[in-house]
Amino acid sequence: MKDILLQKVKSAFSEIVEKYRLEVKEVDKNFIILVGSSYAIGVLLDKDGLAYMYYDFSAPIKKGYNLGLFLIQKRRDQLVFGVDDRSRSPVDEYLSHNLSIFANQLFSAGKDILRGEKSWINNYQWPSVTVNDEVLSALLCAKQQFKATK
Numbered sequence: 459m460k461d462i463l464l465q466k467v468k469s470a471f472s473e474i475v476e477k478y479r480l481e482v483k484e485v486d487k488n489f490i491i492l493v494g495s496s497y498a499i500g501v502l503l504d505k506d507g508l509a510y511m512y513y514d515f516s517a518p519i520k521k522g523y524n525l526g527l528f529l530i531q532k533r534r535d536q537l538v539f540g541v542d543d544r545s546r547s548p549v550d551e552y553l554s555h556n557l558s559i560f561a562n563q564l565f566s567a568g569k570d571i572l573r574g575e576k577s578w579i580n581n582y583q584w585p586s587v588t589v590n591d592e593v594l595s596a597l598l599c600a601k602q603q604f605k606a607t608k
Contacts, residue, residue, distance in 0.1 A: 463487060483596075485500075485593070485596040489593075491597065495515075510524070510526045511525060521586035522587035533568070
């Protein structure tokens with residue numbers, strides 16, 4: 459099971475990574491970040507499933523924004539829904555399926571977000587997540603590494 463999330467994220471988000479020139483970094487086995495020049499998207503796996511967080515590098519105080527919640531609440535009309543419950547599937551299949559669905563939704567309804575535009579944050583109505591020291595350190599390190607390779 460080692461690195462399964464990393465492998466699945468790379469596979470599901472390959473088109474987004476290539477088109478928007480993102481880098482994929484593993485923070486730990488349950489936390490992967492897609493790093494761009496001005497933001498990162500965190501993919502987190504915990505006992506409740508997958509979560510997708512957006513981190514704005516340009517903000518003076520780093521916060522996490524629930525990207526999945528935003529897309530469902532504010533861009534529902536641009537999303538494609540289907541009924542296919544994989545919650546009882548093996549973890550490998552569950553991850554592949556759910557990561558692919560979210561990547562497709564983000565690609566279709568979040569092109570502005572992927573381009574690095576920030577205006578959508580003004581429409582974010584939910585509490586943001588405080589970034590802990592471990593995540594902040596990983597984000598800052600990933601940002602520096604991204605700049606060094608470009």
